[in-house]
Amino acid sequence: MMVLGVDIGGSAIKADLVDVDAGRTAGRLLEVATPRPATPVAVAETVGEVVGRFGWNGPVGCTLPAVVRRGVAHTAANIDPAWIGTDAEAVFSEATGLAVTVVNDADAAGVAETAHGAARGRSGVVLVLTFGTGIGSALFVDGTLVPNTELGHLELDGHVPVEAWAAARVRTDEGLSWETWAGRVDRLLRHLVALFSPELIVVGGGVSRRWDRFGHLLRTGVETVPAFFGNQAGVVGAAMAARR
Numbered sequence: 476m477m478v479l480g481v482d483i484g485g486s487a488i489k490a491d492l493v494d495v496d497a498g499r500t501a502g503r504l505l506e507v508a509t510p511r512p513a514t515p516v517a518v519a520e521t522v523g524e525v526v527g528r529f530g531w532n533g534p535v536g537c538t539l540p541a542v543v544r545r546g547v548a549h550t551a552a553n554i555d556p557a558w559i560g561t562d563a564e565a566v567f568s569e570a571t572g573l574a575v576t577v578v579n580d581a582d583a584a585g586v587a588e589t590a591h592g593a594a595r596g597r598s599g600v601v602l603v604l605t606f607g608t609g610i611g612s613a614l615f616v617d618g619t620l621v622p623n624t625e626l627g628h629l630e631l632d633g634h635v636p637v638e639a640w641a642a643a644r645v646r647t648d649e650g651l652s653w654e655t656w657a658g659r660v661d662r663l664l665r666h667l668v669a670l671f672s673p674e675l676i677v678v679g680g681g682v683s684r685r686w687d688r689f690g691h692l693l694r695t696g697v698e699t700v701p702a703f704f705g706n707q708a709g710v711v712g713a714a715m716a717a718r719r
């Protein structure tokens with residue numbers, strides 16, 4: 476079954492057609508800048524354009540960098556605050572004329588990694604983290620998602636939220652060395668290990684493609700691997716969410 480997956484991030488909106496049974500994208504990844512300000516109206520317009528560019532007329536799965544319950548956004552960290560309380564599924568369905576399912580972006584990435592990627596077939600507690608504009612989290616117990624964990628919003632060593640100190644974006648914005656940034660990521664991962672005792676940690680987001688630069692600097696004491704889908708995990712997981 477093919478579904479259009481749309482991953483809405485703080486900086487970019489990515490989309491591709493996804494074979495949700497195989498967990499494979501069509502390889503036509505489209506990436507456009509997230510409108511600024513990223514209001515519901517502006518983002519919905521962009522999503523409408525994206526759907527049009529694919530000439531798509533089937534189900535659509537969308538992510539948002541927000542707590543999403545039953546299609547409604549309840550927070551907005553890297554998008555416009557007007558999202559809070561907005562029925563995102565209704566807004567996107569209206570803009571596209573199609574059935575749209577909306578989930579948290581990191582939860583989507585985690586679902587893709589658990590079903591078809593780096594955490595495939597793994598039981599126990601698995602933590603998938605995405606490092607980008609913010610830090611997203613997806614927590615799994617025997618393959619079942621605990622949604623909306625928002626671990627990037629924890630306080631750590633006086634940094635509130637910790638994502639403002641350790642997201643991938645902070646490395647480029649502050650011109651940090653890989654060593655300095657990886658030290659921050661390592662501090663966060665160790666904290667999360669103490670809280671959740673995961674058996675596996677999957678590090679995702681676009682920066683996971685640079686694993687050779689920082690993977691060896693992480694000493695979590697737990698199996699810690701880069702995401703299989705890199706920065707396309709959200710697109711794949713969004714599409715998978717629409718099937719369910």
Ligand code: BGC
Nearest residue numbers: 540541542552581609610611
């Ligand atoms: C948001 C999360 C999101 C993460 C990654 C955070 O700022 O609160 O919902 O998953 O960024 O995009």
